Amino acid sequence: MSIFGDGITTAQGRFRIWWYQIPVFWRVQLVVWGVFSLVDLATRSIVYQSFTLALTITLVMEPLLMLVAATLRAAFGRMGFDGRLSGLAFGCILLLSAASAVAVVSAMTLVRAPMGWNIPDWNSRQEVLAPLAYYMLIFAGWSLAYFWVKAELGGRTDRQRAALAEAEALRAELQQLRLQLDPHFLFNALNGVAEEIPEHPAAALAMLGDLSAYLRHSLAGVDKTVVSVAAETEALAAYLRVQEARFGPRLHTAIETDPAAAPRAIVSFLLQPLVENAVKYGDRESHLDVRVRIHAEGDNLRVQIQNSGTLAPAGTGALTRTGIGLENVRRRLALHYPGRHHFSLRQEPAGPQTEDCTHRDVVVAELLLEGEPCSGS
Structure with a gap:
């Protein structure tokens, strides 16, 4: 690169650093009043019938207009206006805009009179009243725009804070779910292992391995909100194998995972409460069937968790683990x-005849998840 190119690049870099060091309010002021000065220059050129005189007055007046606008901002802040345009705020806008217009016209008159910058074909009254009305409209418009921007930014900030607070609360609840394991499940699983050790050590070892796999998934991924379907179903399978060892022939479980769905992303522990609910509240009078089906439908995932039994009436406290x-x-x-x-959570009519020659209703929890999950972080 040439020395001129390096110089230009360096100058651009220094300008950007300087520009972003300026507070946002003043950056917006420079842009808005810079554009307005071009319009003001064109208007003055027509009124004064002299571009040179119009340019001179514009160079004098525009910094004053920026200073008055900054004063208006400070005045609104001292009055405690938070951006909402109430009747009192609107009245203050009109009053302060009129006062600002009077100040600007007075300053302009004090400069114009000694310099002899008179407006051709205008009398003294026109030279005062026309600019007074003009600048009052300018400051009123600026004030209304300021209130609108402040209200919009305030609302956006509130929404962002609410969303962050909800995300933090949900992450805390998710960690609580993983760290505060169901004590009854853990106690019964360990008790089952202890009972099997004397006579069936191989079964006890297998049950202990499944329990370890489930706990590993629960604890190792505390900070991981999104996992693969394969990882999620692996933890569900370990959990269900422990439950099968506990309940024996009274519990039959099955997990069907579409190979196309296995690598897809899913929210960690999203299905766990539903599966636990199916085991806890399912009908085990003869035996309980629990089936989990996960299929890919294009970019979507469809999950069905089904158990034999009836849907608990609303308000009975089902599905409240930890x-x-x-x-x-x-x-x-x-x-x-x-x-x-x-x-959806629904009850369906009796399905095909079961092994004990009975027909039983089933409860189906169904999820349709469209696209990839947001991490929530």
Whole structure:
């Protein structure tokens, strides 16, 4: 690169550094009043019938206009206006705009009179009243725009804070779910291992391995909000194998995963409360069937968790393990799949005849997850 090119690049870099060191308000002021000065220059050229005189007056007046606008901003701040345009705020805008216009016209008159900068074909009244009305409209428009921008930025900040607070709360609940394991499940699983050790050490070892796999998934990924479907189903399978060892022939489980769905991303522990609910509240009078189906449908995932039994009436407290209830599942779906999910919990009529020659209703929790999940971080 030539020395001239290096010099230009360096100058551009220094300008950008200088520009971004200026507060945002003053950057906006420079741009807005810079554009306005061009319009003002064109207007004055017509009124004064002299471009040189119009340019001179513009160079004198535009810094004054910026200073008055900054004073208006400070006045609104001292009055405690937060951006909402109430009747009182609107009245103050008109009053302060009129006062600002009077100040600017007075200053301009004090400069114009000694310099002899008279406006051709205008009398003394026109030289005062026309600029007075003009600048009052300018300052009123600037004030209304300032209130609108301030209200918009304030609303955006509030929404961002609310979204961050919700995300933090959901992450805390997710960590609580992983760290505060169901004590009854853990106690019963360990007790089952202890009972199997004397007579069936191989079965006890297998049950202990499944429990370890489930705990590893629960604890190792505390900070990981999104995992693969394969990893999620592996943890579900380990959990269900432990439950099968506990309940024996009273519990039959199956997980069907579409190979195309296995590498897809899914929110970690999104399915766990639903599967636990199916085991806990399913009908084990003869035996309980729990089936998990995960299929890919284009870019979407369809998940069905089915158990034999009937749907608990609303308000009975089902699906509340460690505070992660149905409402939380829905809120996590809203966070990770905003506007891109469908969730239903329904009871279906009796299915095919079971092994004990009975027909039983089934409860189906179904999720349709569209696209990739947001990390929520």
